[in-house]
Amino acid sequence: MATRLRLLDDAAWVSVNDERAVGTSEVWPVAESFCSCSLAWLVVEAFVDVGADGRRVEARPHGHCLNCGESGTAPWLPVGKVTDDGFELVEGVRR
């Protein structure tokens, strides 16, 4: 079955199958891809896009790094995966 993906509340939430799954204001540890820090601490201020690659749900968050202050839109980063029991969020470092 297709996964329903959507940005809600002025892009403050990623909704997966009609549940708000992940919201702004989280701090994501992001490896390499966001700024010059080897580990960025990305404060998510908004989501720019959401998509799925098979069961894997990804999003492009906009925000800034708490270490270096760099701000911008990150490349596609994993949000979680759709399992038979529902949606499972990614934990730990995102790459």
Next chain:
Amino acid sequence: MPTDVERWKDEVYGNEIREHLFRFAEEGWDAIPEEEEDAWFERFKWWGLYHQRKGQESYFMMRIGTPNGVLEPGQLRTVAEVADEYARGPVDNPEFGAAYCDWTTRQSIQLHWIKLEDVPDIFEKLEENDLTTQQACGDSWRNIVGCPVAGKDTHEHIDAWPVAEELHETFKGNDAYSNLPRKWKVSVTGCDQGCGQGDINDLAFEPAEKHGELGFNVRVGGGLSRKEPRLARDVDIWVPEEKATDIAAAVTELFNDHGDRDNRYNARIKFLVDEWGADKVRRVLQEDYTDWDLESAGDDLRDQYTYNAGGHEHGDHVGVHEQPDGNYYVGLNVLVGRQGVEDVYELADLADEYGSGEVRLTQRQNVIVTDIPEEDLDDFLAADLLEDYSPDPHPFMRGSIACTGTEFCSLSIVETKNRQVRYARWLKENVDVPDGVTDFHIHLSGCTASCAQPQIADISLRGMKTRKDGEPVEALDVGLGGGLGENPHFAEWVEMRVPADEVPGYIQNLLATYEDERQNDETFRDFIQRQEEDALQELADPEETDYDDPYMHNTKMTWYPYADDDDMDASPAPTNGEGEPISADD
């Protein structure tokens, strides 16, 4: 590609939403198919119902739009009764109790914890008393704002109240204007103080004179949201009073046709004005949307504006003021715009006993009791209620505004109202008020939507996160020196990501610097504007003090930040019409 919201609006929108709303209310929360919830919640906004955030499923914020903030005699009591009976959640708020009313920055009323099942009864009660939630949210004409003392003010040049009323009657519930590309915010000012805040609205009417006649200049495309604040642009149009509704229809139709329906983040008319420029807006209005010769702008009164203008004169409506008829209006300060319901009843009683029963709401989240005869003034001012809602408040109490925040709002990044209450109390106890300052504006918004209008405050606070001692904590970006007046100015963002518990210390340090370095009786706004960009950063440092902040953890991820067990999993929501939890796998 049309957005989800545009697709949903194409299917059902406007007045017709009401029958669906009533059907769901009849059948119960559970009757909304899960996969249709977001579509229905988007539509319900048009009838003033905003679904609360994650963890509070099945509960709604309800907004009642009171044009120009005017509550006719009797209406405040109705609002109190509705709040008392229907706006009680599973857990009390530690500052405001079990039921309360919010007076908003657009002169509206917000109630929380409303259950869908109660909506028909609430609407019946409101409508019996000529109150409505219609178009209080959603993509259409929102509540019309203006001078809250229109018709009662000695500074007035045009009585803006009949104009606002006519706009309200023309554009509320009017199918031709019910589905616009985005929200549509309109302001009507009639006085020489500028208290309609036209500059931050999509469409603004401001008093101006032409051929010896008083009418309005028209401005278009103001707004504060999404880190893209804009002042309404002068489109060089003057209309006499009787043409206000026609030009409003013309500008709305232009927005309806040319606003961006493919991208909600680009949809507000401020972006169209950016793209076209004021000249093209005027030209297209003349060529395609009007059938009379538009007049160029008249002589405005902007050089007299005192409202939030940064000067030493009155910048709000708090205090005792004489009306043209010899009676008085008294503006009362409501800290962060929220009153417990017992206090609202008492306010309604006082308004009946001493005034005409009318009460008005301001864009600074305060209330005004009007029509008090001179001989009753002393008795009114001696009422107990005025100890908590003072007509002569401390400057830090007077200037504090806060939005809804993580308590109910799904956009928010931080807790706001209760924090701002604590800030104001701490500042009052601990910080010396600089000489001559009677009114110091500190506006706290939980996110960039800017509902608390942070960019037009002396100190702007906006929700953010940072790390402190290795842990993510709630933080605020701090801006300085914003305000309205003849030359409105948005705050400069100066200190980013200040942990929320270091903000009061920052403000204390900043005001000490101001007191030391100001030239003569230089106002705070002038002092900030005099600084070079680098110097702004040097003015003060954030600092921990004995201020204690109980909301440093991630309040967005709680089900309710003030619950004893605030864990998302401890939420009783969703609940049925009796407030009993509905189990997820029913």
